Amino acid sequence: MLGTKLGEILMGWGKSTPLPLGLPEQVDGLATAPSDRGDETQERFRYQWAIGVWLLAQSLAGKRAIRAMWCEHHEDFLLELPAGRYIAVQVKTDSRENARWRWSDDALVDSVARFCAFEKTHGSAIDSYEFISNAAPYVPAATTTREDSLAASPDRLIQCCSRASTHSELEEPYQEVFTRLVGKTGGDAIVLFEVLRKLTFAQGPVLRGYDDTLAASIVPKLPGCAGLTTVSCCRLRDELIGLVQAACRLRFDGIDGAVAYLATNGRPHAAIRGKCITPEAAAELMARVRQPTFRFVGSGVGIDIGATVGRTEVLNRKMRNAYLGSQFEPLRMRMDSADQRLMERALLEPDDFDAIANQLVSTVLVECKDVEAMAFDHADDKTRGLAIYKQILQRMDSLAKEEPERVCREPKDTLMGIAGMLSGECKFAWGTPLDEETRDGA
Incomplete structure (x- = not known):
């Protein structure tokens, strides 16, 4: 059984097993706070995608009218408004x-510099610039009197x-900091003045708790989501973040994946169009995720990981018996690869793997049995197996594309x-059982 095999895989990998080369960046072998730039970078990207979900949520909840959101296009996000105007968004x-x-913070000044460059070329179409961060801008207290502290406030x-x-009317000490900013943002005082008049700040959730904030405070306020369970809210949050993540990347497939028309910057037009998310697309995803997913609970169906030798021979005999000999090799390749894939998931998701394996195996077995039952009256014994194989191929493809939650996001292969x-372990035949199975009442 999968659970038993998982235990065997993890045996010997306990707390006493030494880590390769010890913990990273330890000073003299003593406890040292970790610093992983790779993880930090990925976390900041995910925070940006989460802010994209928040921007979409504003439109879906009726807080702000957005025709479309363009991801990593000119800015981190470019909000297209119904009137054909735009809002440029930077996330830091x-x-x-x-x-x-x-x-005095370079990251803030760099963002304003980008806004200034954007204002020069597209300023007439920009309603506002937004700087969104987990940190708020500095605001002086009522008792603050030092001019440098006052001028430091955005x-x-x-x-x-x-x-x-006009910028020449600015009072001190703000005129001085404005003059310094002109030199850091492109040297155009008029453009900088217009950008600052359009600039607004927004504070997002804390860096270490934004996932919980999205699931607890934002997702439940979306249309039709008020009654969702915590688990469902988390799943919908992850789906929406995945939607924004995909749009932030230059991806294109289909026909354009082989030959693509290029924009003047050398990028495929299809990839640029793929950066656009409409509120309607987000609402469609929400409706799909909210649909209840059928789950098999404790079905008792199982398969062995790694038991490929005897299973392969049985599968070969079954497929030849059903006149499917020509399909044996591609199915064997899929079977061996799926075996490896399940072992990988067992290592990556040990706590959830029993439920994942039960759902996968039960779903595939039921679907295969259903197809086999529907073909029981197929007149020609020599073509029944091929008809069943074809239907199963189509059904597995449909499950992977249209019901990914039901098959734990595994692909058709x-x-x-x-x-x-399952066939190699005598749980499923291709419409024509082996003689020994028939004798045993299979």
Whole structure:
């Protein structure tokens, strides 16, 4: 059984097993706070995708009208408004304790510089610029009197720009910091003044708790999601983040995957179009995820991982018996690869793997049995097996594409490989059982 095999795989890998080369970045073998730039970078990308979900949620909940959201197109996000105008969005994170954004922070200045470059070419179509972060901008206290502290506040400078007609009317100490910003953002005082008048700040959830915030505070407020369970909210959150993640990457497939028309920047037009997410597309995904997924609970059906030798021989005999000899080799390749894939999932998801394996095996077996039953009256014994094989191929492809949750997001090839395992372990025939199975009442 899969659970038994999993235990054998994990045997000997306990807490006492030494880690390769010890823990990274330990000083003299003593406890040292970890620093993993790779993990930190991935976490910041995921935070950006989560902010994309929040922006979509604003539209879905009726808080802001958005025609479409373009991901990693000109800016981190470019919100297309119904009137054909736009909002440019930059997302930045700061992991410092109690961090506050000041004009001395390079990341903030760099974002404003990008906005200035954008304003020069597209300013007439931009309604506003948004700087979204887990950290808030610095705001001076009522007792603050030092001019350098007052001038360090982004909000103070933005307010002064909003009250002035031109940048030359800015009062001190804000005129001085504005002049310094001009030199850091492209050297155009008029453009910088317009950007600051359009600039707004928004504070997102904390860097270490945004997943929980999305699942607990944002997803339940989406249309039709008020009654979702916590597990369902988490699943929908992950699906929406995945939607934004896919749009943030240059991906294209289908016909354009082989030959593609290129934009003037050398990128395929299809890849650029793929960066666009509409609220309707997000709503369609939500409706699909909210559909209840049928689950097999404790079905008792199981297959062995790694028992390929005897299973392969039985599968070969069964397929030849059903006049499917020509399909044996591709199914054997799928079966061996699926066996390896299940072992990998067992190592990666040990706590959930029994439920995953039960769902996969039970779903594939029931589908195969259903197809076999529907073909019982097929007139020609020599073509019945091929008809069943064809129907199973189509059904596994449909499950993988249209009901990914039901098959734990495994592709068609994994599902076909599991079908081969089941047949090789005498749990399923291709419409024509072996003689010994018939004698045993199979």
